[in-house]
Amino acid sequence: MLMFKLAWRNLFRNVRRTILTCLLISSSLVVLILVDGLVLGMVDVMVGGITKTLEGEAQVNHRDFRTNLEPEYFIEDPVGVINIIETDNEVAGYAPRVIIGGMVASSYNTTGGLIYGVDAERELEVSRIKDALIEGEYLSGGERELLMGKPMVDLLEIELGDRVVLTAAAVDTNEIAQELFRLTGVLEFGPEEIDKTYIFINLKKAQSLLGMQGHVHQIALQFNDPEISRKPDLPLFQTLTDDEVEALGWLDLQPSIGAMIEMSSFSTMIVGLVLFLLTSLGVINSMFMSIYERIYEFGVSKAIGTTPFQITQLVLIEALLLALLSCTFGLLMAYLIGDYFSENGIPMGKMEVSGIVVDGNMYTRLATYQFIHFPIYVTLLTLTAALYPALYASKIVPTQALQRAL
Amino acid sequence: MTNVIETKNLLRKFGSDETEIIALNKVSVEIEKGEFTAIIGPSGSGKTTLLHLIGGLDEPDDGSVFLSGANIAEMSGNELSDFRRDHIGFIFQAYNLIPVLSAQENIEYIMLLQGVPAAERKSRVGDMLNLVGLEGLGDRRPAHLSGGQQQRVAVARAMASQPDIILADEPTANLDSKTGIALLDVMRELNEKQNMTFVFSTHDQKIMDRATRLIHLEDGAIEKDERK
Ligand SMILES: Nc1ncnc2c1ncn2[C@@H]1O[C@H](COP(=O)(O)OP(=O)(O)OP(=O)(O)O)[C@@H](O)[C@H]1O
Ligand SMILES: [Mg+2]
Numbered sequence: 001m002l003m004f005k006l007a008w009r010n011l012f013r014n015v016r017r018t019i020l021t022c023l024l025i026s027s028s029l030v031v032l033i034l035v036d037g038l039v040l041g042m043v044d045v046m047v048g049g050i051t052k053t054l055e056g057e058a059q060v061n062h063r064d065f066r067t068n069l070e071p072e073y074f075i076e077d078p079v080g081v082i083n084i085i086e087t088d089n090e091v092a093g094y095a096p097r098v099i100i101g102g103m104v105a106s107s108y109n110t111t112g113g114l115i116y117g118v119d120a121e122r123e124l125e126v127s128r129i130k131d132a133l134i135e136g137e138y139l140s141g142g143e144r145e146l147l148m149g150k151p152m153v154d155l156l157e158i159e160l161g162d163r164v165v166l167t168a169a170a171v172d173t174n175e176i177a178q179e180l181f182r183l184t185g186v187l188e189f190g191p192e193e194i195d196k197t198y199i200f201i202n203l204k205k206a207q208s209l210l211g212m213q214g215h216v217h218q219i220a221l222q223f224n225d226p227e228i229s230r231k232p233d234l235p236l237f238q239t240l241t242d243d244e245v246e247a248l249g250w251l252d253l254q255p256s257i258g259a260m261i262e263m264s265s266f267s268t269m270i271v272g273l274v275l276f277l278l279t280s281l282g283v284i285n286s287m288f289m290s291i292y293e294r295i296y297e298f299g300v301s302k303a304i305g306t307t308p309f310q311i312t313q314l315v316l317i318e319a320l321l322l323a324l325l326s327c328t329f330g331l332l333m334a335y336l337i338g339d340y341f342s343e344n345g346i347p348m349g350k351m352e353v354s355g356i357v358v359d360g361n362m363y364t365r366l367a368t369y370q371f372i373h374f375p376i377y378v379t380l381l382t383l384t385a386a387l388y389p390a391l392y393a394s395k396i397v398p399t400q401a402l403q404r405a406l
Numbered sequence: 407m408t409n410v411i412e413t414k415n416l417l418r419k420f421g422s423d424e425t426e427i428i429a430l431n432k433v434s435v436e437i438e439k440g441e442f443t444a445i446i447g448p449s450g451s452g453k454t455t456l457l458h459l460i461g462g463l464d465e466p467d468d469g470s471v472f473l474s475g476a477n478i479a480e481m482s483g484n485e486l487s488d489f490r491r492d493h494i495g496f497i498f499q500a501y502n503l504i505p506v507l508s509a510q511e512n513i514e515y516i517m518l519l520q521g522v523p524a525a526e527r528k529s530r531v532g533d534m535l536n537l538v539g540l541e542g543l544g545d546r547r548p549a550h551l552s553g554g555q556q557q558r559v560a561v562a563r564a565m566a567s568q569p570d571i572i573l574a575d576e577p578t579a580n581l582d583s584k585t586g587i588a589l590l591d592v593m594r595e596l597n598e599k600q601n602m603t604f605v606f607s608t609h610d611q612k613i614m615d616r617a618t619r620l621i622h623l624e625d626g627a628i629e630k631d632e633r634k
Contacts, residue, residue: 297505300502305520308484399464
């Protein structure tokens with residue numbers, strides 16, 4: 001208690017230095033939290049760009065379908081899979097799909113595309129097809145309804161209501177199937193590759209066109225909590241996976257994104273290390289300054305019976321209080337700033353991160369661990385930095401200290 | 407009479423071969439309980455060195471120091487810290503006090519280190535403030551006390567820990583003559599009433615007049631030792 005009282009009062013002997021040191025420590029905490037929050041925000045955009053746009057947070061596919069998109073690798077028993085999915089409380093929505101490569105032709109032009117047969121209602125909970133609509137109407141289940149991206153519409157030189165012909169190989173007979181559709185709506189997702197190639201028609205129509213009634217290629221899932229899909233050993237995945245189909249989260253579906261996330265947390269770590277290095281130099285410097293000013297005092301203290309250990313303790317407690325003060329202030333600042341940017345965003349202009357167009361603002365995402373782990377790191381760092389000055393103070397020799405500056 | 411302090415052939419040298427200074431040259435001295443001793447001598451004669459050796463702040467190159475029968479020279483760092491805390495009171499020339507503690511907290515300091523119970527500490531602090539004539543000033547920080555008052559607090563702090571002896575290196579050197587004499591009178595009173603043993607160094611004739619014993623140092627050796 002005595003040492004805490006002394007330490008606390010000592011902190012306020014040189015208010016300006018204490019405030020400056022506090023600012024140094026707390027700003028490194030703030031920067032660390034904001035950088036991490038920004039990285040989280042970016043990852044959210046990146047991951048969301050993939051999982052929310054179309055791919056889903058998890059997918060059930062035929063084992064061989066994902067690697068080569070061969071239409072014969074469909075899920076035999078989608079009803080069985082769906083029954084299991086529907087009993088899981090964590091699943092927010094699912095969407096069965098037929099996916100096949102084909103040709104699309106207008107009166108003026110022809111191009112290749114990836115045809116998605118989708119359940120219009122179910123897609124509302126899984127993908128952003130409806131949100132991407134910039135012209136016309138969304139699918140309603142009609143026989144000839146078709147949606148495609150703006151670039152493809154321009155290429156085919158068509159307008160809403162115009163006729164297009166889809167051509168694909170039927171799965172059952174392997175014969176060419178052809179069907180007439182009318183352009184119902186125009187989409188703009190953002191990423192070029194999607195807008196240039198994806199075509200959406202109703203699931204039932206696709207199944208009958210391709211001769212695969214009752215079967216689908218893919219069931220995309222969304223969860224209530226996005227974190228769930230990060231778990232590779234999720235029980236639901238294990239239940240769904242068998243010899244024929246496999247259920248995977250987006251981390252497994254998009255390993256490159258996983259690698260990018262690891263990269264970004266690595267860069268956060270580098271930022272953290274640099275900050276910590278600078279901060280600890282600042283702390284060491286300021287602690288030494290405060291000790292040099294008190295050499296005579298430490299000399300008297302030791303002469304009258306304070307042990308070296310107690311001196312070490314005193315200096316370390318001073319550092320601890322300094323760290324706690326700084327963390328309190330830093331956390332408050334980080335929360336205020338981080339919260340502001342998580343709502344208003346940091347204006348960045350338009351940019352593209354791995355094929356996903358991030359428009360306008362970067363949003364920070366604050367997480368609980370930032371407010372628990374980071375201040376602990378910062379406090380430990382401050383204590384570590386103070387260790388050397390503390391030991392130095394404990395080794396002050398009274399006879400030498402007392403000779404100084406009277 | 408029992409000896410509080412007994413030094414035998416104390417030798418203390420500073421510097422290396424060519425620049426060697428012998429600060430104390432085979433000093434043997436005995437100080438009895440209840441004595442009020444002044445160590446006097448010209449500057450550089452070894453007064454501070456002797457007080458530091460007696461108080462276990464410095465180690466002799468040769469010889470021994472017995473304080474209440476214990477050989478200080480044989481103690482390790484931490485043992486010595488604890489020994490100083492429990493058996494020796496120190497008063498230095500100035501800046502004795504911890505600036506962030508009030509007068510009474512300064513007086514309490516050593517007792518806190520000693521683990522004296524709160525009630526006992528409180529009563530001793532009150533007594534000491536009275537004894538040194540600082541009643542009512544206990545809440546003041548050193549910066550708000552005069553030099554003489556600060557030295558009285560240092561005396562009170564040394565007394566409160568109930569040491570075997572109080573060592574004071576030129577306690578009045580930073581005070582004007584009147585204040586210095588007043589401080590000495592306080593010390594002398596404590597010496598008489600509480601039978602506390604004091605050893606102090608001084609240059610000041612009026613101060614040494616108040617001592618009951620004068621040890622004259624010259625070039626690190628005792629030149630004269632007179633009891634009044
Ligand atoms: N740490 C040291 N290093 C080198 N020489 C020292 C040291 N301490 C003391 N001395 C020398 O030892 C001798 C005795 O010094 P000491 O301080 O004991 O004298 P003093 O009688 O207290 O003098 P003063 O009246 O000036 O305080 C002096 O010559 C001094 O220069
Ligand atoms: Mg001296």
